[in-house]
Amino acid sequence: MPRVTIMIPTQRRPDGLSVAARSVLGQTGVDFAALELVIVDNDQVPSAKPVADDLAKTSPFPVIYVHEKRPGVAFARNAGMARASGDFIAFLDDDEEAPAGWLAALLAAQVRYDADVVFGPVKTCAPDHIVAHRDYLERFFSREGPAEPGILDHYYGCGDSLIRRAALPDPVAPFAVERNHIGGEDDMLFGHMKAAGARFAWEPAAWVWEEPVPSRMNLRYTIARAFAYGQGPTSHCAAATPRDTLGVARWMVIGLGQAAAFGLLAGFKWLTRAKDRAEWLDRAARGLGKTLWWGPFKIHFYGRTA
Known part of the structure; x- marks a missing residue:
């Protein structure tokens, strides 16, 4: 071993x-x-x-x-x-x-x-x-x-x-x-x-x-985390050496489409109190994260000292 x-x-x-x-x-x-x-x-x-x-x-x-x-x-x-x-x-x-x-x-x-x-x-x-x-x-x-x-x-x-x-x-x-x-x-x-x-x-x-x-067992945490997960593929392209500019643009466009489509569906699900409404809100957040991935949109989940 x-x-x-x-x-x-x-x-x-x-x-x-x-x-x-x-x-x-x-x-x-x-x-x-x-x-x-x-x-x-x-x-x-x-x-x-x-x-x-x-x-x-x-x-x-x-x-x-x-x-x-x-x-x-x-x-x-x-x-x-x-x-x-x-x-x-x-x-x-x-x-x-x-x-x-x-x-x-x-x-x-x-x-x-x-x-x-x-x-x-x-x-x-x-x-x-x-x-x-x-x-x-x-x-x-x-x-x-x-x-x-x-x-x-x-x-x-x-x-x-x-x-x-x-x-x-x-x-x-x-x-x-x-x-x-x-x-x-x-x-x-x-x-x-x-x-x-x-x-x-x-x-x-x-x-x-x-x-x-x-x-962490609530939507406030998980939706914020889903947004951060969505930032992953775009951030990875931006951090590549050399920078994958085409990949960044591609993921941002995909994310914008996902945020719009899933966001509308999530809104409908929420109005009808559908059981799976949180799932669609999660998907919309991940899409938005692909589009809004840089500095001011980064959420700090770690490193707190208090």
Whole structure:
């Protein structure tokens, strides 16, 4: 078994971190001698250290605590990469919980497909008190994919993924710091890897539970996030070297059409109180994001210090 680093970035979420990390300690079908857990604390004060210290007392493999004071998701991930010793990096978010066979399934898929990155599903179950738009919210925070394992022609986000370190453009600091506050640093990385010929795979057996922060389980957060997701393809073209000006223009025009069409449909659905009205508002927001993608329209989701 190759050496594997399991990395959990976190910021002021000790309960979620504890659940995520303890699920890592309960993995089966893997060689613990080849594992390490890296916890990256992206708080100004070392608020996650007590959790990491407690875990280290009973962990069957090393628990490495990294304190990255500079706020930002890319800073946090890069700080963890600088301390990681694994040939492969498995990412788990601090609001996720992995079943016992999660890591073994990721590693088996990597070998089977000789993949540079393996992704798995994310399953979300909304709390009982969430009634309005429950189905939409569960789908929004979930990651669905093919029913069968296999090679992918696209990519997903970092949470619940296994990355071959040798395939990274920079094995120590691969995440773009300009995405520190708006997110999408993983999309940018995987986009560069795809352009370089990286091989992506999907493994349905490598699924995790996600329990989103309660303050995010509402349309105010998800529609803003959908708008930010929509900005992704246009921003990626703008950040290309050389700049893909034609791609930027193409995505802006597509986005404008989507925002208009889906926006009108969302308005009708809202007037009729249709059950799926949030879905269409989400699509309209993603379209608008493709068109309004530059500086003043960027929304900061990460890097808050208070």
